[in-house]
Amino acid sequence: MSKIETLKALLEAELGPSIKALVLDRGELTLTVKAADYLATAQLLRDHPxxxxxQLLDLCGVDYSSYKDQPWDGLRFCAVSHLLSITNNWRLRLKVFCPEDDLPSVASVTPVWNSANWFEREAFDLYGILFDGHEDLRRILTDYGFIGHPFRKDFPTSGHVEMRYDAEQKRVIYQPVTIEPREITPRIIREDNYGGLH
Incomplete structure (x- = not known):
């Protein structure tokens, strides 16, 4: 039995009904758990001997609407973490879907791995995922007055407002977007001798 298969069997034995999905694909293991079991699962993954x-290496948000350019029939928002066991030298992807699309929320794992702090703030800022129990959940990449969550697939590419420096007011101001949407058509070269080819 390979090392990753050993980990898969161990997770199946220890987590049992908490597992929503456990997939071994391309040499990587992805564990999906229910939102109600997320914090307890994180604690077990860290503390089980x-x-x-x-270590939590990364945590990000995902918007599954129109996943792979196909209609998505399932919950829209997901928090995905990448975990590392230094002791056992193995990795795990941990996924949890937010139970509600209108107000996406899952438990914060900062009490388990404090490295989740800024990652959860980023997922909140860019996707609007709320992390229940996070002590300082506020925007980290956009302005505090920013409206919306720019990584959501329904967020307009040009945004809602733009900012510029106003010399008269001697400060940065916000104004409606002045970029006009346009369709860019690639230039096609149809020369017979292009590039020395005959």
Whole structure:
């Protein structure tokens, strides 16, 4: 049994009914759990003597609407974490879908891995995912007055407002977007001798 298959069997034995999906694909293991079990699962993954996922390497939000340019029949927002066990030298992807699309929310895992702090703030800022129990959940990349969440697939590419420096007011001001949407058509070269080819 390979190392990753050993981890898969161990997760199946320890998590049992908490597992919504456990997929081994391309040498990577992805564990999906229910939102209600997310925090307890994170705690177990870190503290179980056979698992020991001491580090959270990354956490990001995902908007699954129109996933792979196809209609998506499922919950829209997901928080995805990448975990590392230094002790056992194995990795795990942990996924949890937010139970509501209108107000996406899951538990914060900052009490388990404090490295989740800024990652959760980023997922909140860009996707609007609320992390229940996070002590300082505020925007981290956009302005505090920014409206919307720019990584959501329904957010307009040009945004809602733009900012510029106003010399008269001697400060940065916000104004409606002045970029006009346009369709860009690639230039096609149809020369017979283009590039020295005959």
């Amino acid at each position: 056979s698992l020991k996922f001491e």
